Amino acid sequence: MIEAVGLTKRFGAKTAVDQLSFQVRPGHVTGFLGPNGSGKSTTMRMILGLDRPTSGHVTINGRPFRELPNAQRHVGALLDAKAVHGGRRARTHLLALAQLSGIPEKRVDEVLGVVGLQDVARQRTKAFSLGMGQRLGIAAALLGDPQVLLFDEPVNGLDPEGILWVRNLMRQLAAEGRTVFVSSHLMSEMALTADHLIVIGRGRLLADMGVQEFIAHNSAGFARVRVADSDRLGAQALGEALVKAGGQVLKEPDGALRVTGLTLPHVSDLAHEAGVRLWELSPHRASLEEAYMRLTQSAVEYTSTEDPRAELFEPEPLTVPAWEDEGAHQVSGPTAAAFYAPPPPGAAGAQPFLMPSRPGDLAGTATDPEDPR
Amino acid sequence: MSTAVLKSEWTKIRTVASTVWSLVSALVATVGISAALCWAIGATFDDLPQEQQATFDPTVMSFAGMTFGQLGMIVFGVLVVTSEYSSGMIRTSLAAVPRRGTLLLSKLAVATALALVVGLLTSFLSFFLGQAILGEHSIGIGEPNILRAVVGAGLYMALIALFSMGFATILRSAVLSLGILMPFFLMISNILSAFETTRKVSQWFPDQAGSKIMQTVPGTVETPYGPWTGLGIMVVWVLAAVLGGYLVLRKRDA
Ligand SMILES: Nc1ncnc2c1ncn2[C@@H]1O[C@H](COP(=O)(O)OP(=O)(O)OP(=O)(O)O)[C@@H](O)[C@H]1O
Ligand SMILES: [Mg+2]
Numbered sequence: 001m002i003e004a005v006g007l008t009k010r011f012g013a014k015t016a017v018d019q020l021s022f023q024v025r026p027g028h029v030t031g032f033l034g035p036n037g038s039g040k041s042t043t044m045r046m047i048l049g050l051d052r053p054t055s056g057h058v059t060i061n062g063r064p065f066r067e068l069p070n071a072q073r074h075v076g077a078l079l080d081a082k083a084v085h086g087g088r089r090a091r092t093h094l095l096a097l098a099q100l101s102g103i104p105e106k107r108v109d110e111v112l113g114v115v116g117l118q119d120v121a122r123q124r125t126k127a128f129s130l131g132m133g134q135r136l137g138i139a140a141a142l143l144g145d146p147q148v149l150l151f152d153e154p155v156n157g158l159d160p161e162g163i164l165w166v167r168n169l170m171r172q173l174a175a176e177g178r179t180v181f182v183s184s185h186l187m188s189e190m191a192l193t194a195d196h197l198i199v200i201g202r203g204r205l206l207a208d209m210g211v212q213e214f215i216a217h218n219s220a221g222f223a224r225v226r227v228a229d230s231d232r233l234g235a236q237a238l239g240e241a242l243v244k245a246g247g248q249v250l251k252e253p254d255g256a257l258r259v260t261g262l263t264l265p266h267v268s269d270l271a272h273e274a275g276v277r278l279w280e281l282s283p284h285r286a287s288l289e290e291a292y293m294r295l296t297q298s299a300v301e302y303t304s305t306e307d308p309r310a311e312l313f314e315p316e317p318l319t320v321p322a323w324e325d326e327g328a329h330q331v332s333g334p335t336a337a338a339f340y341a342p343p344p345p346g347a348a349g350a351q352p353f354l355m356p357s358r359p360g361d362l363a364g365t366a367t368d369p370e371d372p373r
Numbered sequence: 374m375s376t377a378v379l380k381s382e383w384t385k386i387r388t389v390a391s392t393v394w395s396l397v398s399a400l401v402a403t404v405g406i407s408a409a410l411c412w413a414i415g416a417t418f419d420d421l422p423q424e425q426q427a428t429f430d431p432t433v434m435s436f437a438g439m440t441f442g443q444l445g446m447i448v449f450g451v452l453v454v455t456s457e458y459s460s461g462m463i464r465t466s467l468a469a470v471p472r473r474g475t476l477l478l479s480k481l482a483v484a485t486a487l488a489l490v491v492g493l494l495t496s497f498l499s500f501f502l503g504q505a506i507l508g509e510h511s512i513g514i515g516e517p518n519i520l521r522a523v524v525g526a527g528l529y530m531a532l533i534a535l536f537s538m539g540f541a542t543i544l545r546s547a548v549l550s551l552g553i554l555m556p557f558f559l560m561i562s563n564i565l566s567a568f569e570t571t572r573k574v575s576q577w578f579p580d581q582a583g584s585k586i587m588q589t590v591p592g593t594v595e596t597p598y599g600p601w602t603g604l605g606i607m608v609v610w611v612l613a614a615v616l617g618g619y620l621v622l623r624k625r626d627a
Contacts, residue, residue, distance in 0.1 A: 048468045048471075050464055050467055050627045068471065082461060083460065083465045084461070084462060085389060085456060085462050086460065087388075088385070088388045088389060089388065096381045099377055099381035099384055100377060140469075
């Protein structure tokens, strides 16, 4: 169990971590998410006593890391896979770490086997690829067979087989009742690995909840409706009926409709009443990535500036169909944001990124997540 | 300190290339340059002025190359510490064992012990080779004070290495540490000692005070301290550097 209370770290004028309080519980994989520079690594370094908090404190099983007796047997960490002396061989690197806490030499060979590095154990680590270095870092974290594990971007640079292996490893470690705290930028991977999420932006807590709950809170799903190609008038009629029933409708480039605000059975009923033949009526659940993007958009510090050539590659925009009256556009503005589509000309186009500026505004659909501000 | 951490530090120190080449160069430079200078002075001894002949110290002569050889010790001391920082290994180590004092003291103990072994090897080799070359102007190890000087020379090299380790722990940067220590011990300290007025200050420098231990013939230069006190002054410098390093490591983020 890791517990942070009011954790704050300033580097000069820069506040890297700001009043962060959270708990990481045993038996779960807890994902640690946040944009670049949001303070994830700094938080992890504070947990491990490498950086001293400006204020607040963080404990592992009730004690500050620096006061843990035989710390390596309780806590294992991969912070930076490159934090290895390149001139040393993989095995001696691990051996030196193992000897620190009197861990027997045979455990070194064990973990080398676990991470699949046994064949390169006697190579100097400077010749290691990114993924091999990452595996070596994971091996080091596992040395003491610890109850609490911290991994800072462990899948960075791993091949698909390696990513799958890390996912299973994390899940297995958690299933054994250990505390697993993992940061990553790969949302699809996190969605599969983590049970619980802690999301920060600009050093502050944005969300602390289960993965499913997080997605539900921070995104809106939609229904895709495709009317039979032959039935042009039908599409028009159905669109009108959907809007009248309170749904918001956007037209995809190939003619399919994205409907929000109505349940699937309701859409089906309306189509039936309008006598329209459907080729597709499918639910689209938002991904963790989408939910994450919506939550953190306002907290992103380092965004790329627009490349003028980018518009050459821009996909055909979604359009507001003719039957949507102007009034509906205003309402559907925030909803349109959910699809990352540029605004239709003249409609609700005030927000440059089509992102709500505050997480609380999210699409106005889901109940407000706890507003961090 | 604990045996576990000492073992780990020994594993680390023996598995990096810089340990070997820096220590070997300390030995080779000291022995080689000393031998060359002994040969040169032996060949021209009769041309020397009377007073220089009278105060000729064959022991000091056989350590003449140490001015350069000590650079190897400085490099060794600096790299042992800074390679941990430049590679990031210090964070990996501290994330495993958070007791910073233990970690630092164990590292310094292991590295200093190794430097002492190499230092003693160097001083004895240098002494015997130098005396063999000096021939009729040489002195035996059994004469008064000679063994003290030879053992002292080994201690001096180990202390220079330890001083460099402490200094590098404060600065954490190899370039910065070497950029200050090498010119200081190679030139600045020696140049300042060449002049009567500046010597008043420079005689208290660690290398000037410490090298008094190698002197067996009262020289032309008077110092307000004897050989052991001189070495003691050097030890005070070394302890100050180590303490400084410890405080920095304990206080600063790693
Ligand atoms: N030693 C330091 N000195 C000064 N500023 C620092 C230091 N370490 C981190 N920072 C700053 O603190 C902020 C948080 O950095 P941190 O590395 O914790 O972010 P992160 O969430 O891990 O980012 P990423 O996803 O890119 O790894 C950044 O703005 C960074 O510039
Ligand atoms: Mg980071």
